[in-house]
Amino acid sequence: MKIFTGxxxxxxxxxxxxxxxxxxxxxxEIGSAMLAELEKFVAAFDVLAPxxxxxxxxxxxxxxxxxxxxxxxxxxTAAAVPEKKSSSRRAxxx
Numbered sequence: 001m002k003i004f005t006g007x008x009x010x011x012x013x014x015x016x017x018x019x020x021x022x023x024x025x026x027x028x029e030i031g032s033a034m035l036a037e038l039e040k041f042v043a044a045f046d047v048l049a050p051x052x053x054x055x056x057x058x059x060x061x062x063x064x065x066x067x068x069x070x071x072x073x074x075x076x077t078a079a080a081v082p083e084k085k086s087s088s089r090r091a092x093x094x
Contacts, residue, residue, distance in 0.1 A: 002014070004037075004040060006037040007024070007037070008022070008024035008028075008031075008037050009021060009022050009037050009038070011041055013048050013051075013052065016054065018052055018055045018056070019056045019058065020041060020055065020057045020058070021057075021059065021060050022058070022059050022060065022061075022065070023059075023060035023061075026061070027061060027064045028059055028061055028065065028066040028067060029070035029072075029073075030068060031069070031073040034070075
């Protein structure tokens with residue numbers, strides 16, 4: 001695959017150059033969707049590597065490269081843990 005456009009990033013290979021562009025509103029947070037698309041990139045890169053000289057990683061956001069992990073997604077996942085499990089964890093660490 002020499003061109004890919006996903007929900008959070010895109011890449012294109014041409015003439016020995018791969019350009020990977022992070023493109024996830026508002027600040028390129030890295031969550032499960034971006035990680036899944038990065039896995040697709042890594043799988044494609046294995047095939048393209050022998051023909052590639054350069055990999056450019058860029059941001060489609062003008063104000064930021066990446067804010068890091070998607071804390072909203074992490075919080076939503078943690079909040080979904082049933083109270084019984086989270087209270088038993090607290091008891092062990094107290």
